[in-house]
Amino acid sequence: xxxxxxxxxxxxxxxxxxxxxxxxxxxxxxxxxxxxxxxxxxxxxxxxxxxxxxxxxxxxxxxxxxxxxxxxxxxxxxxxxxxxxxxxxxxxxxxxxxxxxxxxxxxxxxxxxxxxxxxxxxxxxxxxxxxxxxxxxxxxxxxxxxxxxxxxxxxxxxxxxxxxxxxxxxxxxxxxxxxxxxxxxxxxxxxxxxxxxxxxxxxxxxxxxxxxxxxxxxxxxxxxxxxxxxxxxxxxxxxxxxxxxxxxxxxxxxxxxxxxxxxxxxxxxxxxxxxxxxxxxxxxxxxxxx
Amino acid sequence: xxxxxxxxxxxxxxxxxxxxxxxxxxxxxxxxxxxxxxxxxxxxxxxxxxxxxxxxxxxxxxxxxxxxxxxxxxxxxxxxxxxxxxxxxxxxxxxxxxxxxxxxxxxxxxxxxxxxxxxxxxxxxxxxxxxxxxxxxxxxxxxxxxxxxxxxxxxxxxxxxxxxxxxxxxxxxxxxxxxxxxxxxxxxxxxxxxxxxxxxxxxxxxxxxxxxxxxxxxxxxxxxxxxxxxxxxxxxxxxxxxxxxxxxxxxxxxxxxxxxxxxxxxxxxxxxxxxxxxxxxxxxxxxxxxxxxxxxxxxxxxxxxxxxxxxxxx
Amino acid sequence: xxxxxxxxxxxxxxxxxxxxxxxxxxxxxxxxxxxxxxxxxxxxxxxxxxxxxxxxxxxxxxxxxxxxxxxxxxxxxxxxxxxxxxxxxxxxxxxxxxxxxxxxxxxxxxxxxxxxxxxxxxxxxxxxxxxxxxxxxxxxxxxxxxxxxxxxxxxxxxxxxxxxxxxxxxxxxxxxxxxxxxxxxxxxxxxxxxxxxxxxxxxxxxxxxxxxxxxxxxxxxxxxxxxxxxxxxxxxxxxxxxxxxxxxxxxxxxxxxxxxxxxxxxxxxxxxxxxxxxxxxxxxxxxxxxxxxxxxxxxxxxxxxxxxxxxxxxxxxxxxxxxxxxxx
Numbered sequence: 001x002x003x004x005x006x007x008x009x010x011x012x013x014x015x016x017x018x019x020x021x022x023x024x025x026x027x028x029x030x031x032x033x034x035x036x037x038x039x040x041x042x043x044x045x046x047x048x049x050x051x052x053x054x055x056x057x058x059x060x061x062x063x064x065x066x067x068x069x070x071x072x073x074x075x076x077x078x079x080x081x082x083x084x085x086x087x088x089x090x091x092x093x094x095x096x097x098x099x100x101x102x103x104x105x106x107x108x109x110x111x112x113x114x115x116x117x118x119x120x121x122x123x124x125x126x127x128x129x130x131x132x133x134x135x136x137x138x139x140x141x142x143x144x145x146x147x148x149x150x151x152x153x154x155x156x157x158x159x160x161x162x163x164x165x166x167x168x169x170x171x172x173x174x175x176x177x178x179x180x181x182x183x184x185x186x187x188x189x190x191x192x193x194x195x196x197x198x199x200x201x202x203x204x205x206x207x208x209x210x211x212x213x214x215x216x217x218x219x220x221x222x223x224x225x226x227x228x229x230x231x232x233x234x235x236x237x238x239x240x241x242x243x244x245x246x247x248x249x250x251x252x253x254x255x256x257x258x259x260x261x262x263x264x265x266x267x268x269x270x271x272x273x274x275x276x277x278x279x280x281x282x283x284x285x286x287x288x289x290x
Numbered sequence: 291x292x293x294x295x296x297x298x299x300x301x302x303x304x305x306x307x308x309x310x311x312x313x314x315x316x317x318x319x320x321x322x323x324x325x326x327x328x329x330x331x332x333x334x335x336x337x338x339x340x341x342x343x344x345x346x347x348x349x350x351x352x353x354x355x356x357x358x359x360x361x362x363x364x365x366x367x368x369x370x371x372x373x374x375x376x377x378x379x380x381x382x383x384x385x386x387x388x389x390x391x392x393x394x395x396x397x398x399x400x401x402x403x404x405x406x407x408x409x410x411x412x413x414x415x416x417x418x419x420x421x422x423x424x425x426x427x428x429x430x431x432x433x434x435x436x437x438x439x440x441x442x443x444x445x446x447x448x449x450x451x452x453x454x455x456x457x458x459x460x461x462x463x464x465x466x467x468x469x470x471x472x473x474x475x476x477x478x479x480x481x482x483x484x485x486x487x488x489x490x491x492x493x494x495x496x497x498x499x500x501x502x503x504x505x506x507x508x509x510x511x512x513x514x515x516x517x518x519x520x521x522x523x524x525x526x527x528x529x530x531x532x533x534x535x536x537x538x539x540x541x542x543x544x545x546x547x548x549x550x551x552x553x554x555x556x557x558x559x560x561x562x563x564x565x566x567x568x569x570x571x572x573x574x575x576x577x578x579x580x581x582x583x584x585x586x587x588x589x590x591x592x593x594x595x596x597x598x599x600x601x602x603x604x
Numbered sequence: 605x606x607x608x609x610x611x612x613x614x615x616x617x618x619x620x621x622x623x624x625x626x627x628x629x630x631x632x633x634x635x636x637x638x639x640x641x642x643x644x645x646x647x648x649x650x651x652x653x654x655x656x657x658x659x660x661x662x663x664x665x666x667x668x669x670x671x672x673x674x675x676x677x678x679x680x681x682x683x684x685x686x687x688x689x690x691x692x693x694x695x696x697x698x699x700x701x702x703x704x705x706x707x708x709x710x711x712x713x714x715x716x717x718x719x720x721x722x723x724x725x726x727x728x729x730x731x732x733x734x735x736x737x738x739x740x741x742x743x744x745x746x747x748x749x750x751x752x753x754x755x756x757x758x759x760x761x762x763x764x765x766x767x768x769x770x771x772x773x774x775x776x777x778x779x780x781x782x783x784x785x786x787x788x789x790x791x792x793x794x795x796x797x798x799x800x801x802x803x804x805x806x807x808x809x810x811x812x813x814x815x816x817x818x819x820x821x822x823x824x825x826x827x828x829x830x831x832x833x834x835x836x837x838x839x840x841x842x843x844x845x846x847x848x849x850x851x852x853x854x855x856x857x858x859x860x861x862x863x864x865x866x867x868x869x870x871x872x873x874x875x876x877x878x879x880x881x882x883x884x885x886x887x888x889x890x891x892x893x894x895x896x897x898x899x900x901x902x903x904x905x906x907x908x909x910x911x912x913x914x915x916x917x918x919x920x921x922x923x924x925x926x927x928x929x930x931x932x
Contacts, residue, residue, distance in 0.1 A: 026427065129307075132530065132582050136537030137555070137574060144559055144567075145318070221436050225541055228438050229556065244439060248545075251442060252450050259446075262439030269434035277430065496710040503666055503705075504725045504776065505698030508690070515713050522715075594760045595714055 027278020033271035048081035100158035105165025113173025131163035213276035371565035391550035410485025441472035529585030619676030719757030767798035
């Protein structure tokens, strides 16, 4: 199976696809933006002038300057440093959420598409039901039960948004399962699990990758929203949403406390959205000539 | 099958779903950590006998299903319990707040659909032009912006610096504009993209060519023939969007200090006022199911093909 | 049917229509010249992709968005249609020039009822009230052979069968009694049994309303049945035009000959239906000279280098071939 996956990856990264991708200006911008943010996240220790939790009561609420690029917050912490460290959290949390989402959604979609019938109906019904419910409220409910903290927020957001994965995987699985080589594999006596892993999974990878790129932004937006409400990251974590919460009281006298963290949330979400949009058009030939 | 039959079918399915969900809800509340009696008496010092007495009075010593029916019978009569914090009936609290949330949601829907549909049609008609590029890129930016940050920025610029709107709290219709804009931002972007994609597809269909061949005016072809088809998924999306708006209202109302149900939910969670939380979540659940059912019904009215069980068209 | 006595209804001169594609310009119609007389039934024949639909749909300008009309004129009742603005063209479409399309399944708006769709042209062009227009529409539906027209007019298109949909289309397009009816392969997508009925209906309506018919088809059987005059197209060019009798008895162009021999076992001892060897050329880079020369049995050096023009060989019979004399 590793071989099949590597074949698919080779297909995705061959030069023609790459060249086509480069013609999508938005996608390239998104990718560059993402590199920038990832760069910030990775080199945070070197770039950040101060530690993210370094309190300095004498420098409270200072406007942006050469010493403090983005100003300081109500505890005298350097906002630029906090934003840079926050990139780490945002990317990490986004990735985790998507992994959990996919971890729930993909197997469910596989089962629904592969077995069909009542299993399909059951899984689809539950998926639709959870998807229909207001996500923020459901996430709030889960976080209330589990308690505050980033880990629980990751779980809550993932539970609220696995539905697209199940839907996409299910649809793709349905289209593959009727093909002859599956019937042949069954005839030889391959186990269902083996069929799913060896034949179906490699084929559904491209849409899953595109979907992942497109769902990371909403994962970031939801997790920062929950942190903004106080249920997510706890102080002194430099989570961008939490920073907005903390800076809210001082918005009029020190707007930079809120402007910069939120700006970076936007930029991060934007980078993934641009990238995912372009990826989707590149990988789906139908859309290209539309 | 006829339209009426289809609608009745959908409604009948909705009712057991609502029941099922109430059972799940109740069970979740039941297994929540925290003793309701302790919460009720928080701070007061009571004897164990008093606790037992209260437990029996509230029926908390009964088995789960009995408690469920007890609770259900209250719900149906409109009694959603009493707030721990304010000692007022939950239903009263919610009714007081409901108009504000409704006003916010309605304003926001109006904004997002007007902006979304107009820009969607424009970009579909002027596909590939400069204005299409600008609007399309703007829409991607719009749904990347977190609503709560957008609200803060709006507040800063328009309320504080420009003094055009009140900063927070409810002071009349004026107070709804900035919150509604914050709520409408991502929605309008999605609607624009959806309409654009649908219009482009519809405009390439044969029946549009027939409409042109009949010599109908451009306005008629676009509105009566094309938009009528393109809008179908958008209208369906409207009903699925409503629950999302309810959730967004929680954040926006909290941000702008509007006295709506969303803020009530948030505050109640913070204060651990569980009866209120339970009541609001219940109502929202019921509303979600109602919205979904309405969505199914409306799409059947708009698209006659759906009513035929075998699927679309011939 | 005396050609020099009849009035010209439509005159196409030097028409060039190209399609813009990623791979280049598809020269779908190249320098077409054609006259259509009032009251006649004219058939435009050719293989799929030869440009006949493009030529016909260029008249009311109902071409796909990537089509470019590069040059030429289409004179209809003393007006050059190609010079008209969109709103001026609106008045002519549906009222003076009507089109029946090939695929009835997708040509009716699925979310509107049939009655209003048939009534629409009347309201748009003659400013009648909807009530009056619907009454006329029901009458028209009855005229085209739809049973229970009043009931059916309240149906949605998906309740109609293919044949009924096409009849509804015909009703829709003839309510305003147009001067010219363009029918683009109206029966290709229908069952064989329905085809004959629909063709009969078109013939009847033509006589009843005195309209001129421009019929597009790839089927010579239909040509024989339906038409007075024929225009044969190949690879974007008109290669032969003439009376249906002349064309069948004495096809001058090798392509026409081949086409007819494909479907008609001629009296002269042919036992099998023959084929024209080869395939139609790409229209992005068509062959130099005569476009048919790669497949032509009689091709000579002149055919490869020099493009033949349409020449009137006998009264009303035109052909574009260098060797038409030796072909007889």
